[in-house]
Amino acid sequence: MRSYLISRLLGMIPTLAVISVIVFVVIQLPPGDIVTSTLDRLQAQGVDATEEYVQNLRARYNLDKPLVLQYFYWAGNLLTGDMGYSHLYSRPVNELLWERLGYTLSITVSALMFMWIVALPLGIYSAIRQYSIGDYIMTSVALVGVATPPFLVALVFMHIGFEWFGVSTGGLFSPEYEDAPWSLGRVADLLAHIWLPMIIVGLGSAAFTMRILRANLLDELNKPYVVTARAKGVGPAKLILKYPVRIAINPFISTIGFVLPSLISGEAIVSLVMGLPTIGPLLLTALLNQDMFLAGSLLMWLAILTVVGILLSDILLAWLDPRIRYE
Amino acid sequence: MMDTVLKVRGLAVDFKTDIGLTHALVDVGFDMPRGKVTAIVGESGSGKSVTANCIMRIIQPPGKIVGGTIDFAPESMDPFEIVSLGKRDPRLQELRGGLISMVFQEPMTALSPVYTVGNQVAEAILCHRKVGRQQAWKEAAEMLERVGIGDIDRRIRMYPFEFSGGMRQRVVIAMALVCHPEILICDEPTTALDVTVQAEILTLIKDLQNELGNSVLFITHDIGVVAQLADKVVVMYQGRVVEIGTVRQVLKDPMHPYTKGLLAAIPGLAPKGEPLATIASVVGDTDISRPYPLISLPDGRQVSMPREQIPGAII
Incomplete structure (x- = not known):
C-alpha cells in the first residue's frame, strides 16, 4: 500500500509538468498579449505610449525573452507560490485567487457529497427493485437529469425562486454579508445560499452515477458469491450492502476522477448564470482580456484539483479493493 | 425404520x-x-x-x-x-x-474478492451464534485448519484471489461446516x-x-x-x-x-x-x-x- 501511494504521488509530478506546458501554450495561442491589450486600452483613453514604455512593459513581464525561457520563468514562479500579477485587476493573482478557489472548492466538494448521498441509495434501490414502478420513475428522472445542462437547471431554479417565492437566488451571500468580514453569521449565510448551487451542479452527476451504480449492481447481484453469502445465513440488508454493493461502488468511486472536472466546468457556467464569486467567471474574464498570469494560474489550479481528485479516488479504490492494492 | x-x-x-x-x-x-x-x-x-x-x-x-x-x-x-x-x-x-449449508460448484467465484478468508468464514459463525468477533475468528481458524489449510495465522488474513482453486474450495467447505450443520x-x-484436487476434496468431505x-x-x-x-x-x-x-x-x-x-x-x-x-x-x-x-x-x-x-x- 505504501509503495503504491508513493508511486502514485511521484506520478503526479510529470503529469502536472506536462499540464503546465499545455496551459502555457494555450494561453500563448491567441494573438496579442498583455502589452498589446494594455496599449489598446491606453490608446482608447487617448494616451500614446512611448516606445520606451512598451519596452519596459515587455521586460517587466519577460515578454522580450524567448518563449521557452518565458515558460520557465512562469513555471518557476508558480513553484515558489508566486502566481504573478493580474494586469486586469491590478492585484497579485494570489490575492484574487484564494477566496474564489475556496468557494469553488466548497461548491464542488459539496456537489460531490450531494451526488453520493443521492446516487447511492437511489442506485441501490433501483437495482434491487429492478423493473418496479420506483425503478422506472427513478431511471427516467435520471435520464432527464443526465441530459439537462446544469446552467439550464440553474435558470429554471432561479426563475421558480423569483416568480413563485419572490426571492433572488443568485450569489453566495445576502447583500448585508456580501463584503462583511468573516463571522459566524457570514458562514451561516453562506450555508443558506450554497445548497442551491450545490444541487444544481451535483444533479447531473448524481443522475449519471446513479445509473452507473444501478448497472454495476445489477451485474453483481446474481454473482455466486452473493448466493454463497445468502446460503450462509447473512440477513437481507447486510447481504446487499456487504457483498454486491461493496463491489459495485468500485467503478462508482473511480468516476470521481472524471466527474470532478465536469463538476468544475459545470460549476463555472452555473456560477456565471447565478453570479457566484467562484473561479469560473474570473477565468472567463481573464481569458477574454488575455490576462495571462491570471488565466494561467487558474487553469493550473483547476488541473491540480483534478489530478488530486483522481489521486484521492485511486487511493480510496486501493483501500476498498485488495485486488488493486496487491498488484 | x-x-x-x-x-x-x-x-x-x-x-x-x-x-x-x-x-x-x-x-x-x-x-x-x-x-x-x-x-x-x-x-x-x-x-x-x-x-x-x-x-x-x-x-x-x-x-x-x-x-x-x-x-x-x-x-x-x-x-x-x-x-x-x-x-x-x-x-x-x-x-x-x-x-443446512451448501458448498457450491465454482470456488473461484463463490467467495467475495474484497474480504479476507477469515472474515468470510467467521461471518458464518457470527450470523448464527452470539459470540464475539475474536471467538468467531478463533473457531474459523480451527475449521480452516481442519479442512487442511496450513500456516493459518498468515493465510486467514489473505484474500480469496491469493488462493488456488482447491484451497478456495477448502475455504468454502470450512465456511459451510463451521456452524456444524446437520x-x-x-x-x-x-x-x-x-x-x-477433486480426489482430495472428495476424501475431505467424506472424512469430515x-x-x-x-x-x-x-x-x-x-x-x-x-x-x-x-x-x-x-x-x-x-x-x-x-x-x-x-x-x-x-x-x-x-x-x-x-x-x-x-x-x-x-x-x-x-x-x-x-x-x-x-x-x-x-x-x-x-x-x-x-x-x-x-x-x-x-x-x-x-x-x-x-x-x-x-x-x-x-x-
Missing part, C-alpha cells in the same frame, strides 16, 4: 420465461437418511441444483416453488416444513448456513477442479462427514464419485426423479432405462474403439421423456416406469 432427516414430497418449481412456464421440477420426492450420503445424479438441466436451492430456499426469480413440501427433522430443534416458511421466519435464517449440500463441488456425523446431499453427474461416496442414490431426469435406491442397487442393477443409459455412457466402461453410448429419449419399449409415477418396490427402491415393464414386479 430408518431415521429420515429430510423428506421431500411433490416438489414443483416453475421458471417463468418469455415463451411461457418451464417446469424445472415436477413432483420431486425423496428421503434423506440421517448421517448418510445421499447423491442426486443426472445430466445438466435435470433439476439437481434447483432441488438443492429449494431446500435452502434460495431459488431466485424467475424461478418459483409452486408446490410440494420439504419436511426437515433437525436434531437440535422441533421438525418444521421448509417450503411454507415465511420470508421473515427466524427459522429460515437459521436454516441457511446454520442447520445437512451439508454439495452442489458439484469438484466439477471446477482438476482431477488430483464421518467425523462430524452430518448428513450429506451430494449433487453430481459423475457416477464414479457416486460410487465412491454415496449410500443412497436419487436419479433425476428432466426435472423428475426416475429411480431411487441404494448405491449398490442403482449402480449394479439399474432398473430404469435412463439409469441404464447413464451408466452405459461412462467412458471407462465402454469397449475401446467404439463410439460412446448416448441416451435417446426412447430406450427399448419405454419413452423415458414420458412421466410415470414412482413405484415402490419390495426391496426398498423406487422407480418411475410402466408397471408392466418392471422386472419381477408384483402387479
Whole structure:
C-alpha cells in the first residue's frame, strides 16, 4: 500500500509538468498579449505610449525573452507560490485567487457529497427493485437529469425562486454579508445560499452515477458469491450492502476522477448564470482580456484539483479493493 | 425404520420465461437418511441444483416453488416444513448456513474478492451464534485448519484471489461446516477442479462427514464419485426423479432405462474403439421423456416406469 501511494504521488509530478506546458501554450495561442491589450486600452483613453514604455512593459513581464525561457520563468514562479500579477485587476493573482478557489472548492466538494448521498441509495434501490414502478420513475428522472445542462437547471431554479417565492437566488451571500468580514453569521449565510448551487451542479452527476451504480449492481447481484453469502445465513440488508454493493461502488468511486472536472466546468457556467464569486467567471474574464498570469494560474489550479481528485479516488479504490492494492 | 432427516414430497418449481412456464421440477420426492450420503445424479438441466436451492430456499426469480413440501427433522430443534416458511421466519435464517449449508460448484467465484478468508468464514459463525468477533475468528481458524489449510495465522488474513482453486474450495467447505450443520449440500463441488484436487476434496468431505456425523446431499453427474461416496442414490431426469435406491442397487442393477443409459455412457466402461453410448429419449419399449409415477418396490427402491415393464414386479 505504501509503495503504491508513493508511486502514485511521484506520478503526479510529470503529469502536472506536462499540464503546465499545455496551459502555457494555450494561453500563448491567441494573438496579442498583455502589452498589446494594455496599449489598446491606453490608446482608447487617448494616451500614446512611448516606445520606451512598451519596452519596459515587455521586460517587466519577460515578454522580450524567448518563449521557452518565458515558460520557465512562469513555471518557476508558480513553484515558489508566486502566481504573478493580474494586469486586469491590478492585484497579485494570489490575492484574487484564494477566496474564489475556496468557494469553488466548497461548491464542488459539496456537489460531490450531494451526488453520493443521492446516487447511492437511489442506485441501490433501483437495482434491487429492478423493473418496479420506483425503478422506472427513478431511471427516467435520471435520464432527464443526465441530459439537462446544469446552467439550464440553474435558470429554471432561479426563475421558480423569483416568480413563485419572490426571492433572488443568485450569489453566495445576502447583500448585508456580501463584503462583511468573516463571522459566524457570514458562514451561516453562506450555508443558506450554497445548497442551491450545490444541487444544481451535483444533479447531473448524481443522475449519471446513479445509473452507473444501478448497472454495476445489477451485474453483481446474481454473482455466486452473493448466493454463497445468502446460503450462509447473512440477513437481507447486510447481504446487499456487504457483498454486491461493496463491489459495485468500485467503478462508482473511480468516476470521481472524471466527474470532478465536469463538476468544475459545470460549476463555472452555473456560477456565471447565478453570479457566484467562484473561479469560473474570473477565468472567463481573464481569458477574454488575455490576462495571462491570471488565466494561467487558474487553469493550473483547476488541473491540480483534478489530478488530486483522481489521486484521492485511486487511493480510496486501493483501500476498498485488495485486488488493486496487491498488484 | 430408518431415521429420515429430510423428506421431500411433490416438489414443483416453475421458471417463468418469455415463451411461457418451464417446469424445472415436477413432483420431486425423496428421503434423506440421517448421517448418510445421499447423491442426486443426472445430466445438466435435470433439476439437481434447483432441488438443492429449494431446500435452502434460495431459488431466485424467475424461478418459483409452486408446490410440494420439504419436511426437515433437525436434531437440535422441533421438525418444521421448509417450503411454507415465511420470508421473515427466524427459522429460515437459521436454516441457511446454520442447520443446512451448501458448498457450491465454482470456488473461484463463490467467495467475495474484497474480504479476507477469515472474515468470510467467521461471518458464518457470527450470523448464527452470539459470540464475539475474536471467538468467531478463533473457531474459523480451527475449521480452516481442519479442512487442511496450513500456516493459518498468515493465510486467514489473505484474500480469496491469493488462493488456488482447491484451497478456495477448502475455504468454502470450512465456511459451510463451521456452524456444524446437520445437512451439508454439495452442489458439484469438484466439477471446477482438476482431477488430483477433486480426489482430495472428495476424501475431505467424506472424512469430515464421518467425523462430524452430518448428513450429506451430494449433487453430481459423475457416477464414479457416486460410487465412491454415496449410500443412497436419487436419479433425476428432466426435472423428475426416475429411480431411487441404494448405491449398490442403482449402480449394479439399474432398473430404469435412463439409469441404464447413464451408466452405459461412462467412458471407462465402454469397449475401446467404439463410439460412446448416448441416451435417446426412447430406450427399448419405454419413452423415458414420458412421466410415470414412482413405484415402490419390495426391496426398498423406487422407480418411475410402466408397471408392466418392471422386472419381477408384483402387479
